Amino acid sequence: MRLAGAELLDSREILPDQWLQTYHAPELVAGARAGQFVHVRTGDYSGLVLRRPFSFNTIDTLAGTLTIHFRTVGRGTEWFTRLRPGDRVDMLGPLGRPFEVDPRTQHVLLVAGGLGIAGVRSLADEAIRDGRQVTLLFGGASARDVYPSSLLPDEVEYVVATDDGSVGHHGFVTELIPAYEAWADQAFACGPLGMLRVLSSLAASRGRRLGVAKLGRKRGAGRPVPAGSPLARRKAFLQVSMEQNMGCAVGACLGCVVLSTAGAPQRVCREGPVFASEELDWEGGW
């Protein structure tokens, strides 16, 4: 975790109310991995007191740049859209735990709901770099919300579902899962809670429905995997990137928790944002 200045290089509205910004922040990019995030300070004095967390949308270690992708939902995100190239912001990062891809995984399934694309986008780059095949299932409300394919690597198979059927599959993105779950070795998802909940139940029953052997049966069979460890995530079929309102983003304020199956609150900023889906309590807890 480092605190560093970042210079805005490029800022554009890629979709209505959705922005993609490129920052030059070599200190933060070094060692950053897909799934982690930065906590960015608003430089305004008009009453914004909290930083804003953004997933690494893409990470370019060589150039020392990162991109963030966000929707303008309030005064904080609007403040970011008014920044101009050359402006500097204060970033804290890289924060949180990354996605863990099993070394034996060949087929990577990414599932994004709306702005959840920001959470899994950089994993596409990472997986392709490591020679894996990547399919991205994207769900949006309508054609105007669909992430532009021009912003994805050519190697990615991109499948779209829209609620109104204006482009791609007519329905929820989760309805596309049966066509891909047998192909996929591991899946990684980010999006609305409802979507993640459906995915998690699909993942839980996947082994039974498909009759597939679980990864990791040979190596470390019978040895317990410590909950929340990188190994636990690596062995999970589905890893999810969770979202919560955040205060400090370093684990001090306990504002951003989700419940584990053991009933223990897990900090999204510290133990997450990436969790093995079977480690989370999807029934609501509390």
Added chain:
Amino acid sequence: MKAKRRVVTSATGERPGLAKRRPTVRRIKPAIAPVVRRAPDIRGAVSSNSAASATSTRISAAPQKPVATAPDVDVDLSVDLGRGLVLANPILVASGTFGYGTEYADVVEVQRLGAICCKGTTLRPRIGNPTPRVTETPGGMLNSIGLQNPGVDAVIAKYAETWAGWQVPVIVNVAGESVADYVEVVRRLEGVPGIAGIELNISCPNVGKGGLQFAIDADAAAGVTAAVRRATDLPLLVKLSPNVADVRPIARAIADAGADALTAINTLSGIAVSPSRLRPLLGNTYGGLSGPAIKPVALRIVYEVSQVVDIPVVAIGGVTELADVLDYLAVGAAAVQVGTAIFADPTLPVRLVDELAAECRRRGLTSFAPLIGTALPKRAAAPSSKGVEYRP
């Protein structure tokens, strides 16, 4: 014991202005009021002080030259909160905003803080409230964490050893649902190396009294303070709630019950509405408002409380820059806690230490004591309508 001895050792430094306090005596000469009325005398006394004479001559030679951010070598920022709890400087980090001091260690020079108030600690582990737990509001934020913590035993096991190795005193914030809870937590903290003091969060519902908060009733607040006082020799701070009609009788009752210092203020109760307007936003409906939005309220309460108690008042509420620290000192605070602003700017508290030292140098002061209470009424105020007597 190690921790306490370490804290007392640092008390041997010069403490002009606040030096008259005897740490182990409960009710003693006012720590703050005399400084207010005799500020010039104190300053005179400081410059005639042998230890400070070299410094003061240098300052008089170049009084206007601001010293940038050098460590505070010639300005004494130490502050005595009573019972041997002497802080190296008056900038504390507030409970709940700095975890257990370890979370921010990567980016903050934790050891340079005046003290760390750790996350609220209860007897048994608490899972906390449903999410969302935090939300930003104009000029502030609401939180309803619900006192999530692993329980006092786990806190001691996990952090006490680390704290004992630290220079910075750690004050454990204690919460409970009954007097017995508070007493038991404090008893377990007593004598543990690394624990320099206790801050009582009395804004918790008293289960034994139908859920009424301790902090809103003078008798209940005094009761829990007295019980804890009997259970421990650790320095005891009690955190006042602003959600009361008149805080002064409560502050007086707590001071009389044996608190060494008061913290003012806890968060203001508030709610936010979800964007769909179908329910309150926070999982727990109610949250505590903090941040710059509450500073005027906190200033008012510190102003009122510091005039009716003889013990130090630690101010908290919306500190984001040095001007806020100076404001709180001016209304009688002996020290200041930084809270919500840490989330935006984790390095702020340490920077405030440097800035306060630089400000003292700029004014030709060798201690910040003359800055305390300058905005309080100069003469003994007439007794208020509540009948609170003024004690010189």
